[in-house]
Amino acid sequence: MTSLTPTLSRGCDWFQVPSQPSVLVVGRLPRRAALRVLECHGPRAAPQVASSLRSAALGTALASLPLRRSLRRKLRGACRSAQQEVSEAAATATTTTELVLEEEMQKLGLDADAQAVLLSAPLPAALEILAACREAAEAAEVRNPSAFVVARVRKLQADQRPQPPAEGSRLQLRVSKVLSHGQGLGFWGESEWVIMVGMGVLAGELVEVCISRNFKRYSEAQLISVLESSPDRVQPKCPLFGQCSGCQYQHASYEAQLALKREHVSGTLRELSGLELPSDIVELTVRSPQEYHYRNKITPKLEAVSAKHGGDGDLLQPDGCNGPIGFCEQEWGHEQDASGRRWRGTVDIAQCPLASAAINAQLPAAREALRVRAAEALGKLRSPAARRSLARRRRSPLVALLRATTLDGVVQSWEEVATETIAEVGTFKFRAGNFFQVNSPMLPIFVTRIVGLAAEPLQGGDSLVPEVLVDLYCGVGVFAIAASRHFQRVFGIELDGGAIELARGNAVANGAGNVSFQACDAGDGLSALLAASGASEEALRGERSVVIVDPPREGLLPVASEALLDWGPQRIVYVSCDPATQARDLKELTAKGNYVVKRIVPFDMFPQTRHVESVVVLERRMRAE
Known part of the structure; x- marks a missing residue:
């Protein structure tokens, strides 16, 4: 039972809870009781009193009093009345203070910018700054009141800004969530300073980190150790996990990976598109049949970064092609060039657990061939600038290609035409160095599901079957050809x-x-x-038309979005490997109210990594909607 201590204060009876001195329970109150409370305890007490009257402690305290039910009911009503009067008095005081503030700003002749800056400060602080400015002006110590006010407000904001932990310091942190790029997010200290932890953590874990860099609003930290592990944590299969940038999620169970990717798609589309999407519109992530050894393509590179950009200049010499061959490091290195830019080195990869068995079997020989090819190419160039230019090219002799196919084995030439069979879909030729989905076991599921989403009956009843399909960014025609069995006419558009x-x-x-x-x-x-x-134009724009768009990571160009809206198909199936650019395009496609998002399906085309394929189905609004 909570005990209450009665106290008399200038005709205003109130009770105080000894265990919670800040909680005031007001009893018998005259008409102006709220003002008397303010008079007794000062203006600063108003929010505290009002808050206490709204708190659950009020009901608990009243229930503990040995009072009849009718008296307790009257007491509770008096307290509610007091709360309302206190709130009204506080609002009146705030309005009066704002009027005084506006009058003082006009007297000092503050310009519009200075007034805006001053109004961003709390009212008590703004009044103090104005008083100081007036005194300084009267003493002829200030020639420009506007500059004086702006400087004082900026100093106040700087003093109140949370201070980050010192760089190099170690601290313990509870991970709140995992961001879409794989970093952990946590908050430090009473100010809840934001700290982003490198890869390798999971939500809910207690970790020890070292602060590596401080920025204006957050700090970067490197993981030292995991003090309390998540139940979703598993042992990574690759010994280079944490060093190589190829994977971000090997430390998480596959079920946790699927949940993370669904969360990332949902959060990204909601935050960046600004759309009010139903809470359950994002479906469960479609899982990959294989969690490892699913990739049919890798492009390891020989580390050959010029000394100008922080690397080892010897690696650019013909006899210096003995550097590591693999993929970029996960973390940015500490080496910097003259401009302060950091660079990432290359992790030497002898075998990759994501690559198919056929690729791993060919990788040792491909590495040796890459060294020979790089030495020959660099030997023909005498200028260091020409060698640096060669090293920056994506398809340079310093980069190897290994593309595994079902019919041609492992292809290692960028321009060679390879052939791949997709079960229950068809056989397709494509250039080995060009785009083709890298998860071979997942391809039949992915293509069949996309075509199924496009071919579903349209709004208006089961009889309204789509007849025309346009495949934008069709590549070598996988979606278009797979959909040919479900549509009367199919058109593919591709710039290449x-x-x-x-x-x-x-x-x-x-x-x-x-x-x-x-x-x-x-x-x-x-x-x-x-x-x-x-x-006919009516056929392409008719009520039975569907468009599949599968643009590159950059998303739709503005001219493509405009053309798509001008076409006005009944359904758009938007396939994207980057939910961020997809969210931007969804905002554009739905801005005029013509389309509404009906379904969102994530596909895990890249297990063990942060990457996810997001498929959004938009339907043209019916006239009654």
Whole structure:
């Protein structure tokens, strides 16, 4: 039972809870009791008193009093009345203070910028700054009151700004969440300073970290040890996990990875698009049949960074091609060039647990061939600038390609045409160095599901079956050819003319006679299709039309978004490997109210990594909506 101590204060009876001195329970109150409370305890007590009257402690305290039910009811009503009067008095006082503040600013002749800065400060602090400015002006110590006020407010804000922990210091931290790029997020101290921890942590874990760099609003930290582990933590299979940048989630169970990716898609699309999406609209992440050894392509590189950018200049010499071959380090290095830019070294990779068995079998020989090829290429160049330029090229002789296919084995030439069979979909030719999904075991599931989403009955009843499909950014025609069985006419649009030639051959090889392809920009696609196919504009823009868009990581260009809105298909199936750019495009596509998001399906095309494929289905609004 809570005991109450009665206290008399100028005609205002109130009780104080000894265990909680800040909680005041007001008893009998005259008409102006709230003002008397303010008079007795000062203006600063108003928020405290009002807060205490709203708190649960009030009900607990009243219940503990040996009072009749009717008296207790009257006492509770008096307290509510007092709360309302206190709130009204506080609001009146605030309004009066703001009027005084405005009058003082006009007297001092503050310009608009200074007034805006001053109004950003708390009212008591703003009044103190104005008083100091007035005194200094009267003493002729200030010539520019506006500058004086701005400087004082900035100093006040700087003094109140949370201070980060010192660089190099060690501290313990509870990880609140894992961000979309794999870093952990935690808060430190009473100010809840934001700290981003490098890869290798999970939500809920207690970790020891070392602060590496401080920024204006957050700090970066490196993981030292895990003090309390999450139940989702598992032992990574790769001994280089944490050093190599290829994986971010090997320390998490696969079920936890799927949940993280669903959370990342949901959070990114909501925050960056600004759309009010239903809480359950994001479906469970579609799992990959294989968690390891699923990649059909890797591109290890020989470390050859110039000394100008912080690297070892000897690696650019023909006899210096004995550096590590693999992938970038997870963390940025400590080495810096003259401008302060840091760089990441290369982790030597002898075997990769994500790569297919066929690729790992060919990797040792490919590494030795890469060293020979790099030495020959560098030996032909005498200028250090030319060698640096060669090292920066994505398809330079310093980068190896290993592409595993079901029919051609492991292809190692960028321009060679490879052939891949997708179960229950078809056989497709593509250039080994160009884009083609890297998760071979997942491809049949992924393609079949995308086509199924596109071919579902449209709004208006089961009888409204889509008839026309346009595949934007179609590549070599995988989606278009797979969908040819479900649509009367299918059109593919791709800017790469070489890919279109392969797509046309793939259509013939797979017996897709109702598919036609056009090499053109996505923004010009409709007019190009009309001219090349002879189809009517009504057919392409009709109520039974669907568009699949699978753009590169950069997302849709503005001209492509405008063309898509101008086409006005009944359904858009947007496939993206970057939910951030997808969210930006969704904001554009839904801005005019023509489309509404109906489904969101994440696909785990990249197990053990932070990457996720996000598929969003948009439907054109019905007139009644």
